[in-house]
Amino acid sequence: MAKETANGEQHTITRPPPTPSPLRFSKFFQPNLRILVTGGAGFIGSHLVDKLMENEKNEVIVVDNYFTGSKDNLKKWIGHPRFELIRHDVTEKLLVEVDQIYHLACPASPIFYKYNPVKTIKTNVIGTLNMLGLAKRVGARILLTSTSEVYGDPLEHPQKEEYWGNVNPIGVRSCYDEGKRVAETLMFDYHRQHGIEIRIARIFNTYGPRMNIDDGRVVSNFIAQAIRGEPLTVQSPGTQTRSFCYVSDMVDGLIRLMEGEHTGPINIGNPGEFTMMELAEAVKELIDPAVPVKIVENTPDDPRQRKPNITKAKELLGWEPKITLREGLPLMEDDFRQRLGVSKKHIN
Numbered sequence: 001m002a003k004e005t006a007n008g009e010q011h012t013i014t015r016p017p018p019t020p021s022p023l024r025f026s027k028f029f030q031p032n033l034r035i036l037v038t039g040g041a042g043f044i045g046s047h048l049v050d051k052l053m054e055n056e057k058n059e060v061i062v063v064d065n066y067f068t069g070s071k072d073n074l075k076k077w078i079g080h081p082r083f084e085l086i087r088h089d090v091t092e093k094l095l096v097e098v099d100q101i102y103h104l105a106c107p108a109s110p111i112f113y114k115y116n117p118v119k120t121i122k123t124n125v126i127g128t129l130n131m132l133g134l135a136k137r138v139g140a141r142i143l144l145t146s147t148s149e150v151y152g153d154p155l156e157h158p159q160k161e162e163y164w165g166n167v168n169p170i171g172v173r174s175c176y177d178e179g180k181r182v183a184e185t186l187m188f189d190y191h192r193q194h195g196i197e198i199r200i201a202r203i204f205n206t207y208g209p210r211m212n213i214d215d216g217r218v219v220s221n222f223i224a225q226a227i228r229g230e231p232l233t234v235q236s237p238g239t240q241t242r243s244f245c246y247v248s249d250m251v252d253g254l255i256r257l258m259e260g261e262h263t264g265p266i267n268i269g270n271p272g273e274f275t276m277m278e279l280a281e282a283v284k285e286l287i288d289p290a291v292p293v294k295i296v297e298n299t300p301d302d303p304r305q306r307k308p309n310i311t312k313a314k315e316l317l318g319w320e321p322k323i324t325l326r327e328g329l330p331l332m333e334d335d336f337r338q339r340l341g342v343s344k345k346h347i348n
């Protein structure tokens with residue numbers, strides 16, 4: 001129980017969160033698991049919803065403000081009796097009765113998170129506070145999708161979870177990377193102070209079908225450019241590296257983390273590491289060897305290298321990615337061609 005001074009100011013001992021609704025334990029009522037997905041209309045969120053909806057024991061509630069997400073990503077579930085979609089901004093309070101919260105809401109592409117940096121930091125800080133407040137009120141377990149950007153421009157390679165990072169606190173990316181670092185801090189403080197059940201995933205670059213065509217991230221840019229026959233814009237120097245995880249592997253990792261016993265943080269990503277030049281060559285080879293590569297100016301504080309150490313994910317979650325970059329890119333090409341209305345040229 002919490003210890004309070006006479007004026008009620010000091011809280012030093014943790015108070016457990018409320019137990020879930022008595023209905024959960026009633027003998028004759030067999031409730032479904034009620035799962036909230038914030039940011040569920042976005043790229044990873046909508047794939048996660050597809051997977052959660054496959055289980056008939058799950059009811060899924062999505063909240064999204066549609067900044068970078070779209071109802072289109074969820075159209076097959078709209079009207080389904082186990083699905084609900086709410087237009088809501090997580091910087092405002094939300095009152096719903098749920099058992100689990102996957103908290104994804106936050107713009108993820110650098111061009112979108114830098115567009116309104118103050119809003120991005122509010123989403124990370126106030127949005128996460130609101131979701132933790134909700135978790136505390138209803139006794140829900142909450143998973144935060146943090147990011148490999150918490151490692152900043154890493155001085156340790158590959159990055160393991162114990163590395164504290166090398167982050168510029170006042171740069172143009174700080175609204176996102178420092179925002180996520182505060183979000184992680186809030187998660188652990190609610191865990192220690194209020195006993196909330198938390199899970200933290202540190203996600204490394206994820207790609208796949210349904211990314212916005214104009215999302216601005218490197219894989220979607222290169223694929224759209226190659227299909228349109230435009231030069232691939234490699235930001236200088238082109239030797240910077242990333243490790244790309246296919247979205248179905250990511251969703252599998254997130255669900256294992258939520259269902260498992262470990263708070264994390266746990267890195268979820270594919271350790272295959274590529275320079276941006278190598279990625280451009282792979283996309284050219286797949287889609288159109290004739291498209292040129294154009295070196296363009298980079299943006300400030302772009303991390304020079306990124307590769308997850310996934311020992312923890314392997315040992316604690318029994319998870320590792322299955323789909324290599326060369327297997328994943330063609331799956332994304334098909335989706336992009338369909339949306340761009342450009343079919344494959346058949347050379348005989």
Ligand SMILES: NC(=O)c1ccc[n+]([C@@H]2O[C@H](COP(=O)([O-])OP(=O)(O)OC[C@H]3O[C@@H](n4cnc5c(N)ncnc54)[C@H](O)[C@@H]3O)[C@@H](O)[C@H]2O)c1
Nearest residue numbers: 039041042043044065067068069089090106108203205206
């Ligand atoms: N895709 C990646 O490579 C990657 C890597 C690391 C971490 N992540 C994290 O995973 C999550 C999902 O990323 P994504 O790639 O699907 O991005 P996305 O932009 O496609 O999805 C984010 C979703 O959150 C919604 N959203 C944004 N601000 C909101 C707000 N204030 N209130 C309600 N909804 C809001 C957007 O409309 C969108 O639907 C994010 O938290 C991101 O930081 C993604």
Ligand SMILES: O=C(O)[C@H]1O[C@H](OP(=O)(O)OP(=O)(O)OC[C@H]2O[C@@H](n3ccc(=O)[nH]c3=O)[C@H](O)[C@@H]2O)[C@H](O)[C@@H](O)[C@@H]1O
Nearest residue numbers: 108109110147148149204205217218221233234235240276
């Ligand atoms: O994995 C992560 O943690 C982060 O990964 C990405 O951030 P970033 O790696 O900067 O994403 P991209 O915009 O895809 O850039 C990757 C690299 O490609 C380069 N790039 C980008 C776009 C482009 O057209 N050309 C190009 O060479 C960039 O300079 C950068 O070095 C995501 O967008 C973040 O949301 C996520 O948190």
